[in-house]
Amino acid sequence: MVREQYTTTTAGTNLDRPEPQYIYNVGIYGWRKRCLYLFVLLLIIIIVVDLALTIWILKVMWFSPIGMGYLHVQSEGVRLEGESEFLHPLYAKEVHSRKDSSLLLQSAHNVTLNARNADGNITGRLSVGPNMVEVDGQQFHINSVNLPGKMLFIVNESEVRIGTDKLRVTGPEGALCEHSIETPLVTTEGEELRLESPTRSMSIDAPRGVNIEAQTGGIKALSHLDIKLHSRDGMLKLEAKGLQLPDLPQGTNGESGTSQKLYEICVCPDGKLYLAIADVESTCQAYSRDCQSST
Structure with a gap:
């Protein structure tokens, strides 16, 4: 503090005020002043650099009142323009594309969509990989x-x-069924229909009958062993303009056959067919020795 001396005077006296003995100057001087100015200058530089970096970040990140870059915040949700890359999981209630473009999900490895319940457990999964598509559910x-x-x-x-x-089924090898198949109709358009069992037997069953029809071609049945046509309650009907059985055996009666080319078809009790030389009356009984040998 500045200490001053005062002299008491009375009215009418004229005395000079004495000079103060000590005088102190108020302010910052010397090296303190220079440090203060340097600190203020450094603070101004930092503020300017910070402001410049903020403006640069806003420009680079494309911040705007409606969003950031291609990411626009709207009342109905978030809209993303262009291609985007997500490095972490994406959680969204709904993902859809624009009305004039398709939605593309692309990954270098696979794309996996998971559905979880309230406890966080996965209840459904769709995984699209480079070799296969897997669906778990x-x-x-x-x-x-x-x-x-x-x-x-x-x-x-x-x-x-x-x-x-x-x-x-458009594959060249057709359809492969390891077990039974149930269908009301098996057909083909313009191609040959082939039902084949290379190493096992084939059975065609129906509660009300089986209809095999070829409108413009023929029907061919081949088997390494037996072909059985069986009807439990009805009859077996073969309807055609001509019926050929070229390899039927000829029945015998112990005598040499004649040279005539007329035969009749006979049936053994077990269903086996054989030929008998035709005559005025049936000769099936006379040439039925093959039936006796087959039983």
């Missing part, structure tokens, strides 16, 4: 868009159901 449904409620394809643990009007 209880059921897999494909429904028609044009006909709401119409089922096209269903797969579950017990069955595979196809709801289309026609199942078309």
Whole structure:
């Protein structure tokens, strides 16, 4: 503090005020002043650099009042323009593309979509990899868009159901069925229809009959062993303009046959067919020695 001396005077006296003995100057001087100016200058430089970096980041990241770069924040959600790369999981309630473009999900390894329940456990999974597409779930449904409620394809643990009007197999090797198959119609368009079992037997069963029809071609049945046509309650009907059985054996009666070319077809009790020389009356009984030898 500045200490000053004061002299008490009375009215009418004229005395000079004495000079103060000590004088102190208020302020910052010397090296303190220079440090303060240097600190203020450094602070101004930092503020300017910070402001320049902020403006540069805003420009590089394309910040705007509606979003950041290609990412626009709208009232109905977030809109993303162009190609984007996600390095971590993406959680969204709905993902859809623009009305005039398709939605593309691309990955260098695979694309996996998971569905979880309230406990966080995975209840469904769709994985698209470089070699195969895997679907994990209880059921897999494909429904028609044009006909709401119409089922096209269903797969579950017990069955595979196809709801289309026609199942078309276009592979050159056809369809391979390791077990039984149930269908009301097997047909082909413009190609040869072939039912084949290379190493096992083939059985065709129907509760009300089996109809085998070739409208423009022939029907050929080949078997390494026996071909059995069996009807439990009805009859076996072969309807054609001509019926050829070229390799039927000829029955014998212990005598040499004649040179005539007329025969009649006979049936053994076990169903075996054989030929007998035709005569005015049936000769099946006379030439039935083969039936006795086959029993």
